[in-house]
Each structure stands twice: as structure tokens, then as C-alpha cells.
Amino acid sequence: MNARDDSIEADYLVETPLDLAKVADTMAGEQSSGTFVRVANESDELRARSRASVLRIEELEPAPHASLPSAWLMRQRIDGPFRRARVTLAFPVANIGANLPTLAATVAGNLYDLGEVTGMRLLSMRVPRAYRERFDMPEHGVAGTRRLTGVQNGPMVGTIIKPNVGLSAGETAQLVKTLCEAGIDFIKDDEVCANPLHAPLDQRVRAVMREVRAYRERSGKRVMVAFNITDDVDAMRRHAELVEREEGDCVMASINWCGFSAIQALRRATPLALHAHRNGYGMMSRDAALGIGFQAYQTLWRLAGVDHMHVHGLAGKFAQSDAEVSESARDCATPLAEGLDDRVLPAFSSGQWAGTVPATFDAVGSTDLLFMSGGGVLAHPDGPAAGVRSVRQAWDAAQSHTPLHDHAKHAPELQAALAFFGERT
Incomplete structure (x- = not known):
């Protein structure tokens, strides 16, 4: 499966006791235009242009217990059951450009620190050809x-x-x-x-x-x-x-x-x-x-x-x-x-x-x-x-x-x- 010309796709394994769709939306916002609340300058036009989107959520077998601790969930007094899903996000190429450290910060970065999750793993990525061609190829x-x-x-x-x-x-x-x-x-x-x-x-x-x-x-x-x-x-x-x-x-x-x-x-x-x-x-x-x-x-x-x-x-x-x-x-x-x-x-x-x-x-x-x-x-x-x-x-x-x-x-x-x-x- 190839990524769209204007976006980079990334697949994640996500574990959470919360609603999967809401967590996936939080992930998309955190790694693009948003934060934990909507702010004044985050207009509808800006969100349509720059916000990452949730492409797919495929629910998997639940986890028997939390894989990782979360002080945020403990403060909220939220416990299991712990649902797992494969979540696919699409990130606008325009947010990143041909900037490899920022690409890594975008597809990974703070996602590992989200309090809503008890498991987070970046599984795979797909980049469009035009984007790949902006980076160095193997010399040999x-x-x-x-x-x-x-x-x-x-x-x-x-x-x-x-x-x-x-x-x-x-x-x-x-x-x-x-x-x-x-x-x-x-x-x-x-x-x-x-x-x-x-x-x-x-x-x-x-x-x-x-x-x-x-x-x-x-x-x-x-x-x-x-x-x-x-x-x-x-x-x-x-x-x-x-x-x-x-x-x-x-x-x-x-x-x-x-x-x-x-x-x-x-x-x-x-x-x-x-x-x-x-x-x-x-x-x-x-x-x-x-x-x-x-x-x-x-x-x-x-x-x-x-x-x-x-x-x-x-x-x-x-x-x-x-x-x-x-x-x-x-x-x-x-x-x-x-x-x-x-x-x-x-x-x-x-x-x-x-x-x-x-x-x-x-x-x-x-x-x-x-x-x-x-x-x-x-x-x-x-x-x-x-x-x-x-x-x-x-x-x-x-x-x-x-x-x-x-x-x-x-x-x-x-x-x-x-x-x-x-x-x-």
C-alpha cells in the first residue's frame, strides 16, 4: 500500500483503557496542529490544511493487563480493560518537508509519553515517491x-x-x-x-x-x-x-x-x-x-x-x-x-x-x-x-x-x- 502524494502514513500498535477513536484523534492532534485542548489560533482552515488524520482503526485482542504504567491514568482513577488496536495516521508532508529529524519527531516523538496509553509502538511507515526522492539514496x-x-x-x-x-x-x-x-x-x-x-x-x-x-x-x-x-x-x-x-x-x-x-x-x-x-x-x-x-x-x-x-x-x-x-x-x-x-x-x-x-x-x-x-x-x-x-x-x-x-x-x-x-x- 502506497502513501498518498501529500501525506506520510504510519501504523501504530496502541493500548489504552479509553475509547480508541478518541485516543487516535488525540494522537493525530498531538503530532500536528493540536494540544490537549483546542486553542484560539487553531482555525478550521488551519486544521483542514495541517492536522494529521486518522485513516484506520483495527481493533485487536485486548491485553490482559497494562503493558506500561501511566501516572495520568492513575490520577484519573482509570483502570482496564485495556483495549488494543492498529491505528493508521496520515501526516501532511507540508508540515515536515525533507527534514529527517522532524519526520522522526512527528511519527514518534511525544506519542510515547501520552498519558492515555499503556502501550505505544510505531510499526511501519509509507512515504510517497516524490517525498522519498527528496532524500539521499543509497550510494551503492x-x-x-x-x-x-x-x-x-x-x-x-x-x-x-x-x-x-x-x-x-x-x-x-x-x-x-x-x-x-x-x-x-x-x-x-x-x-x-x-x-x-x-x-x-x-x-x-x-x-x-x-x-x-x-x-x-x-x-x-x-x-x-x-x-x-x-x-x-x-x-x-x-x-x-x-x-x-x-x-x-x-x-x-x-x-x-x-x-x-x-x-x-x-x-x-x-x-x-x-x-x-x-x-x-x-x-x-x-x-x-x-x-x-x-x-x-x-x-x-x-x-x-x-x-x-x-x-x-x-x-x-x-x-x-x-x-x-x-x-x-x-x-x-x-x-x-x-x-x-x-x-x-x-x-x-x-x-x-x-x-x-x-x-x-x-x-x-x-x-x-x-x-x-x-x-x-x-x-x-x-x-x-x-x-x-x-x-x-x-x-x-x-x-x-x-x-x-x-x-x-x-x-x-x-x-x-x-x-x-x-x-x-
């Missing part, structure tokens, strides 16, 4: 990342620098050299390693890129490295310029902590692929009655022009269900507006190894993805090269619809991975 996305890595078919196989922190710039470069020789497509810094004293970013970039360039000259193969440049916006610009000078292809940022404006400024300052790490998203999403769903979350960040989005991994070490991970990957692969190709590359990680490949392929049905294994590569009993081969062998098996254990009879690296990691999962 899926197709561009394939060009940069030289991986035209199948998944892009990646890994993460481990240990997360502690390695010097020289030690990191030596590990990158080993991983390049192992046949990896993509290497990234960990999100907690940006510019530490033991491995300053400028030293790390230069040391790592010497090895990446040398490997490229020896083998003809390109390896993409996502350097974690998370910092203030001026520092991120400088770091990106250094990576570009050193012939790198990609930088990474912890988007939740940098903020929309900083990521937009970074996108406009660099031609490099922008790898969006979502660490911290769990605090916004784990409670089913609070926060933001991934479809809405990734919509906002895609308007900032990122190229890759983390979706976690199937059967991984984090809390998200496989269904949520799969749906997140499909969201990344869905254009935000009809007729545009602004897809971003879903990046799978968190406890991934050869054994999680079949579930990933079955769930996503595509190899337009980045499959990253940290321990699954670096902890393989026969070394990182065997770890990379085990993951590729697992993808061969999945794409040919062959059970892993059958394929492993002729793939010793996969056989070793199944024996070693299978005991730990």
Missing part, C-alpha cells in the same frame, strides 16, 4: 556492493575483527591479511572498536589498507573493509576522507548514537559504502508494546542514505526471533516507493556460522545479502581459511537443497564446522 546498495566486492552471484561472505578490542594496528592488519588470504569478501570492525588508544584509527586504516591493496595486486580480488568511524560528524568526515585516500570502499557507523543529521552529513560527504550498525536497536524494539518496529526504523535510516543495514541472524545469539530477522531482511529488500530501486543490503550477523546458513536461505529466498560470521570463521578448528570454506560450502548445499550433513561428506571444512560448532549451539 545491493548492486553497488556487488560491484565493489566483485561478488556477482551468491551471498557476500564476511567476518568481524576478533578480538573486538585489544589488537594493535599492526596486529589488526596481520589478521586482515590472513582473512584476505582465506578468501573472505567483507571484513568489518566491531562496533565497540572505533578509535582506541591501542589502535588509533588513522594508523589502523593505513596498516590494514596496505595489506588489502597488496592482496588485491597479488590475487586480483577486492576485499571490502568497513572501518568503524563512529565519532562526531567532523571527525567522521575526516576519517572517511582517509579511508577514501587509502583506496578503501566502506565505512561503518553506529547509527543510533550518531543520529540522523550526522549520518546524513556523512552520506553527503563521502562516496564510500555506508554500513549502518544498529547496536542499541534492542532497547527500542524488544518490548512488544513499546518502541519501534524494524520496518519503520529502517525506513527512517534509509532516508539518510545508508547502503547496508544490520538485521541480526537466524538461530543467533541475540533475542530476536527468526521470523523477525527474516522479515527485517525482506524490509531491506523492499523499495520504499514504487518505481525506485533504493534497496539496501541486509547484513546478517550475531552467532552465525555454517550451520545457520540453510535457515537463512530458506527464510530469505535470496542471496542478495551479507552473511557475516565472526567466531564461525575465526574459531573454526582448522583456522580462518577453513572457516570461510565451511560457510561457502554451506551456501552451496543450501542453494542446491542438499542437507548439510549430506553435503559435508564431501566437504571436510563443513564437516569439521558441524562437529565443532554443533556442540556449542
Whole structure:
């Protein structure tokens, strides 16, 4: 369903003991022209032009108890039953313009603080094509990342620098050299390693890129490295310029902590692929009655022009269900507006190894993805090269619809991975 040309639509899960229609109307007023009472300057003409509207209210099963406390309801001595509904609001584009922080403040903002509700979650968003085109597009996305890595078919196989922190710039470069020789497509810094004293970013970039360039000259193969440049916006610009000078292809940022404006400024300052790490998203999403769903979350960040989005991994070490991970990957692969190709590359990680490949392929049905294994590569009993081969062998098996254990009879690296990691999962 596409949004109208003049409005942005947003879907919410709302929980309240009050009349659903009145609460939905309060939401629309709070996030556009109104407040808790009508004021003198809020004319009928102004309301018709600028007020958000309630498009749909779909009542759902009630909640057995309040999901969140509300001092306002307690003061009113209002208790359950607690009704739930999916509410769709439409916000006039003219209220917002091409202003990403204000868009986020409009579709979310004070809604989470409304006293009338005991649950509030932004589920999904739809933007009109003309509005989407006013924002930055991915510089590379899926197709561009394939060009940069030289991986035209199948998944892009990646890994993460481990240990997360502690390695010097020289030690990191030596590990990158080993991983390049192992046949990896993509290497990234960990999100907690940006510019530490033991491995300053400028030293790390230069040391790592010497090895990446040398490997490229020896083998003809390109390896993409996502350097974690998370910092203030001026520092991120400088770091990106250094990576570009050193012939790198990609930088990474912890988007939740940098903020929309900083990521937009970074996108406009660099031609490099922008790898969006979502660490911290769990605090916004784990409670089913609070926060933001991934479809809405990734919509906002895609308007900032990122190229890759983390979706976690199937059967991984984090809390998200496989269904949520799969749906997140499909969201990344869905254009935000009809007729545009602004897809971003879903990046799978968190406890991934050869054994999680079949579930990933079955769930996503595509190899337009980045499959990253940290321990699954670096902890393989026969070394990182065997770890990379085990993951590729697992993808061969999945794409040919062959059970892993059958394929492993002729793939010793996969056989070793199944024996070693299978005991730990």
C-alpha cells in the first residue's frame, strides 16, 4: 500500500483503557496542529490544511493487563480493560518537508509519553515517491556492493575483527591479511572498536589498507573493509576522507548514537559504502508494546542514505526471533516507493556460522545479502581459511537443497564446522 502524494502514513500498535477513536484523534492532534485542548489560533482552515488524520482503526485482542504504567491514568482513577488496536495516521508532508529529524519527531516523538496509553509502538511507515526522492539514496546498495566486492552471484561472505578490542594496528592488519588470504569478501570492525588508544584509527586504516591493496595486486580480488568511524560528524568526515585516500570502499557507523543529521552529513560527504550498525536497536524494539518496529526504523535510516543495514541472524545469539530477522531482511529488500530501486543490503550477523546458513536461505529466498560470521570463521578448528570454506560450502548445499550433513561428506571444512560448532549451539 502506497502513501498518498501529500501525506506520510504510519501504523501504530496502541493500548489504552479509553475509547480508541478518541485516543487516535488525540494522537493525530498531538503530532500536528493540536494540544490537549483546542486553542484560539487553531482555525478550521488551519486544521483542514495541517492536522494529521486518522485513516484506520483495527481493533485487536485486548491485553490482559497494562503493558506500561501511566501516572495520568492513575490520577484519573482509570483502570482496564485495556483495549488494543492498529491505528493508521496520515501526516501532511507540508508540515515536515525533507527534514529527517522532524519526520522522526512527528511519527514518534511525544506519542510515547501520552498519558492515555499503556502501550505505544510505531510499526511501519509509507512515504510517497516524490517525498522519498527528496532524500539521499543509497550510494551503492545491493548492486553497488556487488560491484565493489566483485561478488556477482551468491551471498557476500564476511567476518568481524576478533578480538573486538585489544589488537594493535599492526596486529589488526596481520589478521586482515590472513582473512584476505582465506578468501573472505567483507571484513568489518566491531562496533565497540572505533578509535582506541591501542589502535588509533588513522594508523589502523593505513596498516590494514596496505595489506588489502597488496592482496588485491597479488590475487586480483577486492576485499571490502568497513572501518568503524563512529565519532562526531567532523571527525567522521575526516576519517572517511582517509579511508577514501587509502583506496578503501566502506565505512561503518553506529547509527543510533550518531543520529540522523550526522549520518546524513556523512552520506553527503563521502562516496564510500555506508554500513549502518544498529547496536542499541534492542532497547527500542524488544518490548512488544513499546518502541519501534524494524520496518519503520529502517525506513527512517534509509532516508539518510545508508547502503547496508544490520538485521541480526537466524538461530543467533541475540533475542530476536527468526521470523523477525527474516522479515527485517525482506524490509531491506523492499523499495520504499514504487518505481525506485533504493534497496539496501541486509547484513546478517550475531552467532552465525555454517550451520545457520540453510535457515537463512530458506527464510530469505535470496542471496542478495551479507552473511557475516565472526567466531564461525575465526574459531573454526582448522583456522580462518577453513572457516570461510565451511560457510561457502554451506551456501552451496543450501542453494542446491542438499542437507548439510549430506553435503559435508564431501566437504571436510563443513564437516569439521558441524562437529565443532554443533556442540556449542
